[in-house]
Amino acid sequence: MDDKEMLSEEQLDFLREMMNIGAGNAATALSQMLHCEMNVEIPVVHVLAPRETPSVLGDPSLPTACVRMGMVGDVTGELYFVVPDEDKVKLIHLTERAMLRGIGVSSPIHRFSASPLPGLDLSVLTEIGNILAGVYFTAIHDFCKLNICHSVPTIAIDMIQSLLDEPIVALSSEVQGIILIENRFVLGENHIRTFLLVVPAVQSMKVLVDSIEQARMACSEG
């Protein structure tokens, strides 16, 4: 299955535009949280067949951090915030730096040495996942008038293929897609790559696609 089967090219463009605005908000939120000037590239948005998804995220056997949230409201399902191992190290370093700055210690931004405070890594990533889910849902709400909330996040670090087993299995018997949003946050010369996977429940994909179509029509008329 490719993008076109689930969404028309115009609908996909509209989704990309929404996600672009979401990404801008995400960069602002991260900049504030990490006390640095974070920019963001235009996100790559795809609708993928469930079984194709892990391979798009890289080597299925490498350790990857994954924050899982439930979606409730007009669209139900699940949401996964995925951070590859190397990018996880960068994010945690930036957080450490922001915290040290808070107590008056400065450290260079370009050195990404992995020395996470114990327990800090998981809670930081969970919180960043929480924030990004919020800003993306706000963008969807602003355009599509869909109210979506996410439940309390939970995190696991393991092989990406194994982490995504359950949602893929749950969707595999239906013609369904997973919406993948790849973000590249830019900080000076460094890039931090994160993925957001929206896994709508079987009946919710249609709600989402219909709302995108309505919003798109309203925008083109206006």
Added chain:
Amino acid sequence: MKDESRNEKTGIRDRKSEVLQVRMGEGIVTGEPHIISSLGLGSCVVVTLYDIYLRIGGLAHIMLPDSSQIRMRNDDCGMRNNNPKSEIRNRRYQCADTAIVALLEGLQRKGAMRQDIVAKIVGGARMFSDYESVSTGIGEQNIASVRNILKRERISVLGEHVGGHHGRSVEFHLSSGRLIVKAIGKADREI
């Protein structure tokens, strides 16, 4: 990845093993001394069947506990798909009940004796440990279903590495029947 070489002195070809990848919902049966590898098992379960005398083995990467509970899009878990060329992508391997029967048939077609076949089970984890209330528990269901079916088919289980909250990768060595289980941050374990 075929790794065949000739012995320098004798000129006889050494039969070395080939690594075969089995992805989610796939399965394979072979009598060659290959290594069958399957990466990133979460709630999925890998079942291996092995004829300990003839060294014929099969591995299935099972996604779901029961084919009767789900609606399959194209065919009934591949029950009508008898083309041997499509063996590896056969939908029968997606569900525990059909997958174990498919493996058994595959082994017996290659000459394996039913009383010599033994099984090993790996996987069925619950990846997000604090997600109990919402999680479907598909991993536990997969393990239970696989155990039941093996019991019904009177296949003895020689080893298990199941449950828990972590992912696993497996390597099944057909030359010896060894099954190596790998997990991130843990030592490799043979079952």
